[in-house]
Amino acid sequence: xxxxxxxxxxxxxxxxEGIRIAAVTVVWAGPHVTQLLAEWGAEVIRVExxxxxxxxxxxxxxxxxxxxxxxxxxxxxxxxxxxxxxxGPDPWNRGAAFNAHxxxxxxxxxxxxxxxxxxxxxxLIEVSDVMIENNVPITIEKAGITYEEIxxxxxxxxxxxxxxxxxxxxxxxxxxxGTHVEGxxxxxxxxxxxxLSPEHTGDAFTADAIAGVxxxxxxxxxxxxRDRTGKGQQIEMPLAEAFLPILGEWILDYTLNGxxxxxxxxxxxxxxxxxxxxxxxxxxxxxxxxxTNKEFTALTGLLEAAALASDDRFSSNESRHExxxxxxxxxxxxxxxxxxxxxxxxxxxxxVIAGPVxxxxxxxxxxxxxxxEWFNELTQQGVGTHKHPGILFKMDDTPNRLRTPxxxxxxxxxxxxxxxxxxxxxxxxxxxxxxxxxxxxxPEVLESAP
Amino acid sequence: xxxxxxxxxxxxxxxxxxxSYCGRLLADYGADVIKVEQPGGSTTRREGPYAGDDPxxxxxxxxxxxxxxxxxxxxxxxxxxxxxxxxxxxxRCDIVIEDYAPGVLAEHGLDWxxxxxxxxxxxxxxxxPFGQTGPWRHYRGSEITLQAMGGPMHSNGSxxxxxxxxxxxxxxxxxxxxxxxxxxxxxYRIESGGAGDHIDLAIYETQAGxxxxxxxxxxxxxxxxxxxxxxxxxQSVARGVRIASDGYxxxxxxxxxxxxxxxxxxxxxxxxxxxxxxxxxxxMSQDFVDEIEASYQVYLIERTKRQAVxxxxxIGVLGGAIYTTEDLLTDPHYRGRGVWDEIDHPVAGxxxxxxxxxxxxxxxxxxxxxxxLLGASNEAIYENDLGLPHSEVERLQDEGVI
Numbered sequence: 123x124x125x126x127x128x129x130x131x132x133x134x135x136x137x138x139e140g141i142r143i144a145a146v147t148v149v150w151a152g153p154h155v156t157q158l159l160a161e162w163g164a165e166v167i168r169v170e171x172x173x174x175x176x177x178x179x180x181x182x183x184x185x186x187x188x189x190x191x192x193x194x195x196x197x198x199x200x201x202x203x204x205x206x207x208x209x210g211p212d213p214w215n216r217g218a219a220f221n222a223h224x225x226x227x228x229x230x231x232x233x234x235x236x237x238x239x240x241x242x243x244x245x246l247i248e249v250s251d252v253m254i255e256n257n258v259p260i261t262i263e264k265a266g267i268t269y270e271e272i273x274x275x276x277x278x279x280x281x282x283x284x285x286x287x288x289x290x291x292x293x294x295x296x297x298x299x300g301t302h303v304e305g306x307x308x309x310x311x312x313x314x315x316x317x318l319s320p321e322h323t324g325d326a327f328t329a330d331a332i333a334g335v336x337x338x339x340x341x342x343x344x345x346x347x348r349d350r351t352g353k354g355q356q357i358e359m360p361l362a363e364a365f366l367p368i369l370g371e372w373i374l375d376y377t378l379n380g381x382x383x384x385x386x387x388x389x390x391x392x393x394x395x396x397x398x399x400x401x402x403x404x405x406x407x408x409x410x411x412x413x414t415n416k417e418f419t420a421l422t423g424l425l426e427a428a429a430l431a432s433d434d435r436f437s438s439n440e441s442r443h444e445x446x447x448x449x450x451x452x453x454x455x456x457x458x459x460x461x462x463x464x465x466x467x468x469x470x471x472x473x474v475i476a477g478p479v480x481x482x483x484x485x486x487x488x489x490x491x492x493x494x495e496w497f498n499e500l501t502q503q504g505v506g507t508h509k510h511p512g513i514l515f516k517m518d519d520t521p522n523r524l525r526t527p528x529x530x531x532x533x534x535x536x537x538x539x540x541x542x543x544x545x546x547x548x549x550x551x552x553x554x555x556x557x558x559x560x561x562x563x564x565p566e567v568l569e570s571a572p
Numbered sequence: 573x574x575x576x577x578x579x580x581x582x583x584x585x586x587x588x589x590x591x592s593y594c595g596r597l598l599a600d601y602g603a604d605v606i607k608v609e610q611p612g613g614s615t616t617r618r619e620g621p622y623a624g625d626d627p628x629x630x631x632x633x634x635x636x637x638x639x640x641x642x643x644x645x646x647x648x649x650x651x652x653x654x655x656x657x658x659x660x661x662x663x664r665c666d667i668v669i670e671d672y673a674p675g676v677l678a679e680h681g682l683d684w685x686x687x688x689x690x691x692x693x694x695x696x697x698x699x700x701p702f703g704q705t706g707p708w709r710h711y712r713g714s715e716i717t718l719q720a721m722g723g724p725m726h727s728n729g730s731x732x733x734x735x736x737x738x739x740x741x742x743x744x745x746x747x748x749x750x751x752x753x754x755x756x757x758x759x760y761r762i763e764s765g766g767a768g769d770h771i772d773l774a775i776y777e778t779q780a781g782x783x784x785x786x787x788x789x790x791x792x793x794x795x796x797x798x799x800x801x802x803x804x805x806x807q808s809v810a811r812g813v814r815i816a817s818d819g820y821x822x823x824x825x826x827x828x829x830x831x832x833x834x835x836x837x838x839x840x841x842x843x844x845x846x847x848x849x850x851x852x853x854x855x856m857s858q859d860f861v862d863e864i865e866a867s868y869q870v871y872l873i874e875r876t877k878r879q880a881v882x883x884x885x886x887i888g889v890l891g892g893a894i895y896t897t898e899d900l901l902t903d904p905h906y907r908g909r910g911v912w913d914e915i916d917h918p919v920a921g922x923x924x925x926x927x928x929x930x931x932x933x934x935x936x937x938x939x940x941x942x943x944x945l946l947g948a949s950n951e952a953i954y955e956n957d958l959g960l961p962h963s964e965v966e967r968l969q970d971e972g973v974i
Contacts, residue, residue: 198799313736355934364929367927378623483799515750515751
């Protein structure tokens with residue numbers, strides 16, 4: 123056992139206080155793992171190059187001109203937008219996709235593929251507990267920062283690797299976002315509309331969300347294991363494999379019964395009505411989920427839908443499920459005139475499971491999230507003060523909130539290089555002069571950026 | 573080598589998917605998990621698909637999957653004597669998982685305040701639709717309504733149609749993993765010299781914090797006042813789902829890094845010098861996009877989905893095929909990596925299961941044992957672990973508590 127990190131006077135400190143994590147994460151899933159660990163107290167140090175722009179991490183620059191952002195905002199492709207659609211002089215510090223995960227983290231610049239950057243990174247490994255990365259495997263191999271390499275500098279290090287498909291096998295170096303991984307494991311087809319091809323179902327990054335929480339679970343568990351045994355380890359967690367158990371019963375339907383799962387859309391295996399039904403207004407919907415006669419009676423009573431209540435086709439759960447398409451269409455005619463929130467409260471009062479389909483603007487106005495103080499305001503230099511999405515769950519005796527705003531590019535260079543890693547001012551200045559350390563991308567990098 | 577979670581004892585009172593999966597995850601990596609079911613069996617036993625389509629409570633795929641690697645007992649902890657036994661069991665455990673509506677366990681003296689009396693080394697995880705507090709705490713929620721309210725459902729699907737949920741019980745599984753993360757955070761703090769805690773997990777909030785576009789789009793809405801919209805799959809040139817000879821692929825055909833190589837691959841290197849070719853996709857003209865799409869479609873229809881993926885991966889294109897469950901189970905990559913667990917269940921039979929997500933270099937996962945038959949470990953746990961006399965167990969059985 124190591125010395126207790128938590129003193130008796132502060133038994134409810136954040137569980138990961140004192141844990142340091144070095145991260146070379148890109149795009150969506152890796153940064154989500156470090157987000158979750160930082161929320162519970164870990165010091166996450168994000169290492170990024172400034173001699174090239176990583177597309178989709180701090181985001182590609184041409185996508186963020188005011189003109190392009192106006193097109194994207196109108197089209198509803200919003201996740202890369204910047205405040206007031208203004209790219210500002212430093213769009214890489216202002217994008218929602220980056221800033222939504224980067225709160226509580228620190229950021230330094232170093233290019234792990236350069237000899238100087240690799241050495242910086244290995245110095246950081248020496249004083250870290252965990253390293254997290256989600257690059258294509260060959261990138262980490264070329265950079266010479268595999269587990270075998272980094273454990274030479276820190277035998278107790280825990281390394282989480284998150285390739286798309288694995289560190290071995292024919293798809294080892296396949297490139298893809300979460301949405302592509304979901305295709306390759308059957309989720310895209312499963313979530314497509316029952317009666318339409320998967321072309322009508324856009325990208326989703328569900329696999330990134332799953333990998334985020336699973337990676338955070340794995341790292342926390344491995345920290346406990348290290349403290350008990352003195353041993354660090356490598357954790358290999360491919361995005362594809364992290365998601366497979368989420369499809370557990372569908373996979374068993376094939377392996378037990380030979381059944382190939384069809385697209386489900388909003389269909390449930392046995393419950394009906396089960397779907398999203400139109401409400402008053404433009405693109406407003408309510409989800410309703412009924413599985414018993416009692417619930418169906420309450421639903422039709424509230425909607426004054428006597429014709430549905432007395433229809434033989436809808437008289438039992440089995441029969442409703444068999445005729446679910448007719449029922450869905452008919453039910454929509456009754457919900458159409460309702461405000462989605464009024465219907466939600468009325469149905470809940472009647473003990474019918476229902477919930478409005480809520481946009482992000484609805485979420486920002488949610489009385490439940492408000493009452494639980496779920497959103498936290500953060501002020502970021504040059505970006506402003508905004509509500510940020512909160513923490514996944516609460517601990518009764520451990521009050522927790524977002525602590526620091528998303529870091530600007532290279533914001534913590536001095537603190538980490540000089541104070542933590544012990545670089546001399548002279549060496550540090552030399553790295554700046556070489557264009558490897560700084561707080562803004564050099565003009566030539568911006569010009570050649572994607 | 574000890575397992576990753578060796579030495580942790582878990583009481584799993586989870587009746588539905590999120591609580592049960594939290595327990596399964598802890599069990600898979602070495603915790604000793606006792607699954608407690610009401611005498612009639614967990615709700616997940618009453619949902620298909622069933623092995624052989626036989627609606628037998630020991631053949632539900634959902635239950636079999638969610639409860640592998642656990643020991644199982646039956647106990648009606650809504651009775652006075654049952655609740656006393658549950659308290660005794662909890663006192664011997666490190667982590668208690670439950671997913672009942674707020675206040676239900678308190679009525680039976682099984683809530684956090686009661687279970688943590690006199691000990692500061694307990695972790696309890698309560699999973700509910702909306703949390704233990706707030707104006708909606710007593711509202712009912714389910715997979716589809718919680719995806720709709722909290723998650724990215726309003727941006728899933730086509731603008732021509734209703735919003736579409738994500739597959740299966742993904743919100744519940746995600747909540748279950750989040751709960752396991754929370755439980756291990758609290759457990760780790762205890763082993764580091766701190767105290768335990770009660771985790772209040774609302775699936776509505778795990779959905780609101782869902783990284784699948786929801787948190788970026790929510791921050792973007794706070795930044796700009798714009799909400800996201802459903803995109804279908806043709807949002808941008810050569811990006812999204814397209815048909816191949818035997819199914820579908822989903823490729824990110826356009827990226828400045830490999831755009832020239834992509835045009836060459838689809839036989840259109842002549843377009844490399846076209847002025848439109850240098851623009852970001854949202855600014856390309858429709859005519860130009862149509863021309864590329866037509867050539868791209870000809871390329872795809874001459875290839876199987878796997879061929880197309882292998883060829884495009886070779887030039888650096890991000891993407892994948894749209895698999896069926898059969899494609900998945902027969903794919904040599906996953907099979908070669910040994911991802912499938914073969915489990916032989918005494919009633920449901922032998923089958924391959926999904927389960928392994930992590931490959932751990934120091935604490936590898938043990939082979940998986942099948943989900944328990946209803947009450948399989950009653951005798952072992954009540955008589956051996958708790959030391960109840962055989963006659964007492966028989967009496968509880970007669971009373972319907974066990």
